[in-house]
Amino acid sequence: MLTACVALVLGVRARRHWIGSLRHGGIRRSHALRAEARVVPGEDRDGHHHGERFIGQSDLKGIRYLAPEQPSGYRVFVGALFVLIVGWLLLRRGLLCCRFPISWAILAAMFSSVLLVLCGYLLGSVPTGFLAGRARGVDVRRAGSGNIGMANVLRTAGKWPAVVTMAGDMLKGFAPVFLARLVTENEWVVAAVALAAVVGHCWPVFLRFKGGKAVATGAGTTIALAPVVGLMLFAFWWVVVAVSRYTSLGAISVMVVTPVVFLLTGQPIAYVLYTIVGGSLVLWRHRENALALVKGTERKIGQKAQKQGGARVR
DSSP states (O other), X not given: OHHHHHHHHHHHHHHHHHHHIIIIIHHHHHHHHHHHHOOOTTBXXXXXXXXXXXXXXXXXXXXXXXXXXXXXHHXXXXXXXXXXXXXXXXXXXXXXXXXXXXXXXXXXXXXXXXXXXXXXXHHHTOOHHHHHHXXXXXXXXXXXXXXXXXXXXXXXXXXXXXXXXXXXXXXXXXXXXXXXXXXXXXXXXXXXXXXXHHHHHHSOGGGTTOOOXXXXXXXXXXXXXXXXXXXXXXXXXXXXXXXXXXXXXXXXXHHHHHHHHHHHTTOOHHHHHHHHHHHHHHHHHTHHHHHHHHHTOOOOTTOOOOOXXXXXXX
């Protein structure tokens, strides 16, 4: 209760501060621009003469308000994570549950679960493909298909960035699930962490919620959930890709097969449900690839993408 009150007070103060910056910060910026525009009559800042015109005044006439930039999305998530960590520490100290000791275990478990899910999302949001392409001077979001996954990185940036992307995407799916299994025995929490990692890759907070299709990240989560079954499914994925030369066909095939395999091998129902929900999400992200496969226009693995303007970044 105390944590909720603290979070509410901090949220109200932050909102008031932001509204105040909207009311006063923009006015200060407009005044600053007006001050910059007041140059000597008859010449501009470079000393060039333009008659008796007062450079900048006519251009800024009528400007009353310029809104400051809004805070980035990742700062909101970091702030929420900070509040949760502080609340969890207070719970560990017993400061929030002095009167009701039995509620400590429940609240601590809730905070731990939320922290694990947030950790899964934030790790899943790390844009491995974007970073690997940028290291080679390529913005993969503006080249090829625009996807930050391994296949597009291979087409636009080369083999080794694609290898780094594959390993990084699998690791950011494997690590949070493996950590969750060490921390808790609740299978539903572990499944939620796995789903959060997949969602983080699809809608990463660090790239304004424009991410990839979560095939490799999903493979990492399944390996962490059921190592033997996950490795078998990973091998099945690459067999389909090697035979067909289509990474999208391999992804679609493995997402259809995974729930059935998890069910037949006796995995927990929470894990089976995750493979259904997560697999459906990955299939939905591949809807355009499925249509291209039907039409015969889907690009094969390794096929070079056409150069587009703005693909190179500095």
